[in-house]
Amino acid sequence: MKKFLATVAVTALLALPVTAQDAPNAETVLATVNGTDITLGHLIAMRQMLPPQYQELPDNVLFDGLLEQLVQQEVLAAVAAQDITRRMELGLDNERRAFLAAMLLDQIGMADLPEEEVQAEYDAQYGSAGAAMEFNASHILVETEEEAQALITELAEGADFAELAQERSVGPSGPNGGELGWFTAGMMVPSFEAAVFALEVGEVSAPVETQFGWHVIVLNDSRAVEPPGLEQVRAELEDGLRRARVDAAITELSAEADVIRPEIEIDPSVIRDLDLLGD
Structure with missing residues (x-):
């Protein structure tokens, strides 16, 4: 993840503390920037996307750092949104597409693995090995x-x-x-x-x-x-099974999708031509 953005002045920021009697939930507002709420749910979702080394930081450091970053991002995004260019629209399309695809693959890959499936994979790889x-x-x-x-x-x-x-x-x-x-x-x-x-x-x-x-x-x-025991190779087997699940899902969903590729002649070097995106 990119380093937390440097602190910037936020003049229209209203922090709404949570009272002791209110149990926090995903809709709990932690800050409002120019009328846009930043909620606890936003922080939780952002933390989930952090690399493992950042997720191990103390909770108070993560909470303050993520909230500050979201505030700063909202300040900057609001200004950028006033003049959305075609290049920005395309970038947002790509970011949305990549995010949704990653979430689906994570859901598929990280679903529970039945023990019998792990055992069967172990037997297939090591069961008959002397x-x-x-x-x-x-x-x-x-x-x-x-x-x-x-x-x-x-x-x-x-x-x-x-x-x-x-x-x-x-x-x-x-x-x-x-x-x-x-x-x-x-x-x-x-x-x-x-x-x-x-x-x-x-x-x-x-x-x-x-x-x-x-x-x-x-x-x-x-x-x-002697071949390793199941527990010695469990993590390796589970990783392989999860990758196989993801690969199978990509293959299956791609085969079911209605994909049309027009037969056109195009010079691959055009992907470097930023002028095609306009201002």
């Missing part, structure tokens, strides 16, 4: 196959893999002894992965070529990792 394999490997990256083969010879003669990596590897993991940490299928380039998956723990690979150069790889360890 334990995944993770691998821990180190490598030495050099520029030529000959260099890689020479390293393999030195390792066979008892050289320390980590020391060779620190001395000879041109890759970023060299200073760390070539260690790559734990990874699963799909995280490394195919030829590198294929070589790792074929190794036994402690075994050193033949030279492996990738787009980065030539690798000598040692498999440090491997382990089976």
Whole structure:
């Protein structure tokens, strides 16, 4: 959200305090600017549209800040409304369209998700999945196959893999002894992965070529990792289901809408021509 507008002089502002016996509601008037009421409902609706980091501000800060901004906006909007241009009308059309569309999609996406729907999505993604394999490997990256083969010879003669990596590897993991940490299928380039998956723990690979150069790889360890439980991935699953709902709604409503696109030749660069909007 844009920063709160700088304070401006408001000469025709009447604040109407709420008495102790009156329970506030959406129609409770908090300020009247040139005859236009700003209500508690306006503040609540405005707060709802704030980014999460602003919504976490203390209530008194938000209340005062939002009310002041609405007052200032009304002051400025009233002046601007005295001379509405075609450009302003079009901008208002776009703002209204975007706001209503966003509200509908939010309503669709944030509707309650039945637990059985979440469970079904979990079963579809993880239910039939067995334990995944993770691998821990180190490598030495050099520029030529000959260099890689020479390293393999030195390792066979008892050289320390980590020391060779620190001395000879041109890759970023060299200073760390070539260690790559734990990874699963799909995280490394195919030829590198294929070589790792074929190794036994402690075994050193033949030279492996990738787009980065030539690798000598040692498999440090491997382990089976069970799929995550439902609660571990619930947020991820729910987000995916909500996105799918929104996408399905857009597709369905667009298919049902009567959309006519005239077949006209038009230069796309005209979208930059502000003169077409007039004054």
